[in-house]
Amino acid sequence: MSSLYQNAEFLLSAADIKQLPADKGVEVAIVGRSNAGKSSVLNRLTNQKGLARVSKTPGRTQLVNVFVLDEARRIIDLPGYGFANVPIAAQEKWQRTVDAYIQKRESLQGLILVMDIRHPLKPLDKQLLHYCDNRDLPVHILLNKADKLSKGAAQKTKLEVLAALTDAYRNMITLQTFSAMKNEGIKELHLRLNEWYDC
Ligand SMILES: Nc1nc2c(ncn2[C@@H]2O[C@H](COP(=O)(O)OP(=O)(O)OP(=O)(O)O)[C@@H](O)[C@H]2O)c(=O)[nH]1
Ligand SMILES: [Mg+2]
Structure with missing residues (x-):
């Protein structure tokens, strides 16, 4: 069902969750630290090189971008979160926006959490898992940039991350290694998304 993803189109950027489209149907959200590779994952998933850049104009980084x-x-x-030198106020705005989105969005079926495999489970990643746990929302973790490690080291990190997840989180989390650059792991990602999108 990969044509579903290839049909993705940019719809709008929202500064506030009130501006999002009607809360119907099924939504999946991609989240992660800045530079983890969210845009690259989205472009790989949809097989559209410039898709995620459509909305990436300066000053829009705090916006929620919607693709149909x-x-x-x-x-x-x-x-994205965790960029260097972000003022506290902007960080707090991120937390409020994302927390409100995760708590209130009924069409939200699951979250794709993108992490750089070399820097997994930073404090804000854990905060995010906590928000999801509050709502029993499933999370699929992509340990992205796996091409930066040997196969063995990548598998070792995967097991370490799994072991580090608390019992509270473990039931609703799946994880895999991924490389947006080398296009590795896309089938596994499709399988997980197909479950959430029921297709
Ligand atoms: N080696 C390697 N580099 C990657 C991979 N995925 C992304 N990158 C690089 O990492 C950098 C950040 O990628 P983006 O996709 O822009 O990351 P982002 O999470 O969308 O970043 P923000 O929008 O700033 O939050 C770019 O230089 C990408 O080329 C990967 O799988 N392997
Ligand atoms: Mg991006």
Whole structure:
């Protein structure tokens, strides 16, 4: 069902969750630290090189970007977090926006959490898992940039991350290694998304 993802189109950027489209159908959101590779993952997933850049104009990094797959399915690019030198106020705004989105969005079926495999489970990643745990929302973790490590080291990190997840989180989390650059792990990602999108 990869054509579903190839049909993705940019719909809008929202500064506030009130500006999002009607809370119907099925939504999946991509989230992660800045530079983890969210845009690259989205472009790989949709097989559209410039898609995630459509919305990436200066000053828009705090926006929630909405992409439509079909009339009932959407994918959401949440603002990145953890960039250097971000003012506390902007960080707090990120937390409020993302927390409100995760708590209130009924069409949200699951979250794709993108992490750089060399820097997994930073404090804000854990904060995010905590928000998801509050709502029993499933999370699929992509340990991206796996091409930066040997196969053995990548597998070792995967097991370490799994072991580090607390019992509270473990049931609702799946994880895999991924490389947006080398296009590795895309089938596994499709399988997980197909479950959430029920297709
Ligand atoms: N080696 C390697 N580099 C990658 C991979 N995925 C992304 N990158 C690089 O990492 C950098 C950041 O990628 P983006 O996709 O812009 O990351 P992002 O999470 O969208 O970043 P923000 O939008 O700033 O939050 C770019 O230089 C990418 O080329 C990967 O799988 N392997
Ligand atoms: Mg990006």
